[in-house]
């Protein structure tokens with residue numbers, strides 16, 4: 094597996110040397126996905142520019158709040174972006190969409206904080222977006238539950254969704270895609286990615302299935318007692334969107350921060 098790690102390192106250093114920022118690092122699309130049944134995942138959000146261009150996913154966790162990846166947000170101001178809820182086909186107005194502007198982007202205070210003794214890549218890649226007006230909750234728009242802090246969600250079959258690219262050289266999906274994927278123990282993921290992986294990650298791998306560019310910030314959902322919970326947020330993976338584990342931000346490691354921001358937002 095060392096070859097994989099070396100090629101990743103080569104890619105990353107060439108990428109940074111070319112003057113690119115980490116934000117542009119291609120986390121891949123869902124390749125190997127299929128159309129979702131409309132509104133089966135009513136917390137899924139499309140994060141867009143005001144032109145309607147989709148660039149990242151997110152998950153509604155409260156009528157005012159969305160979770161997404163920090164790397165999606167670090168170069169944007171709240172007034173540059175909008176959120177579309179109740180969306181299924183991006184190119185069509187289906188009557189279920191709710192368009193919301195953003196009043197605040199709150200990036201995790203630990204995002205990308207360098208720990209010299211480790212090589213973690215993009216640690217704490219998560220951000221909260223506050224909607225200027227709350228979502229109207231209905232059968233098309235509904236928050237997802239946060240995960241149980243005592244569960245690892247490793248070694249399971251879970252689901253990822255997004256409008257990201259459907260292959261390395263393919264365009265983004267117009268219809269929301271889903272795929273079933275296995276969550277790994279971090280130790281197993283470390284066989285491929287070494288010290289890029291830390292306890293705040295949750296890795297997924299099923300051959301031929303992976304998130305891809307445009308899926309970043311989108312949810313990894315696992316079934317728990319009472320339905321789906323948000324186990325992860327799409328962060329990064331290899332460029333081929335296919336045959337290496339993909340990395341998500343582990344939500345259970347961030348519950349304290351998430352609850353702290355939401356509990357102090359001034360809304361009821």
Ligand SMILES: *[C@@H]1O[C@H](CO)[C@@H](O)[C@H](O)[C@H]1NC(C)=O
Pocket residue numbers: 143172194
């Ligand atoms: C959302 O923001 C855009 C761009 O600033 C603005 O044109 C639009 O009127 C805003 N919509 C609402 C509902 O405030």
Ligand SMILES: *[C@@H]1O[C@H](CO)[C@@H](O)[C@H](O)[C@H]1NC(C)=O
Pocket residue numbers: 241242243
């Ligand atoms: C998690 O475990 C702790 C300690 O065993 C327990 O007090 C707490 O209630 C558990 N939390 C949940 C959500 O089950």
